[in-house]
Amino acid sequence: MPSYIFDHVHLRSPNPEATAAWFEEMLGAEIIRSMQQGKPRIDMKVGGQDVFIIQADAAAAAPPSAPYQGIDHFGLSVQGLDEAVAGLKAKGVQFTMEPTSPRPGIRICFIRGPENISIELLERTPA
Secondary structure, eight states: OOOOOOOEEEEEESOHHHHHHHHHHHHOOEEEEEEETTEEEEEEEETTEEEEEEEOOTTSOOOOOSSOSSOOOEEEEOSOHHHHHHHHHHTTOEEEEEEEEEETTEEEEEEEOGGGOEEEEEEEOOO
16 A cells, blocks of 8 residues: 655635734744746645645635534644643634643643634643
């Protein structure tokens, strides 16, 4: 069987600039602007991963309300979860789950990003 390696996530947004700005301000994303086929393109590096943002057209459906089938969320690992949570709350980020420890050695919480994107923040510690 071939070996598969994760490459990127692609987001569709009615306002790619605002989406990129949110990720930059709230999560420290690196914003990369370029031109592709004569059109502006916005990419990001978030948690070491490539995230591409494209303009949603009028035919795009509205973001679903959770829970829904399909991709549920993506997770970002962070050291110092309490500090990260305090900083995000000070910026007005909406938390959909406050920090909790579902099992020894891991603490998690969930935040809501643009277009109803669910983002898990997790901190792993040796058990």
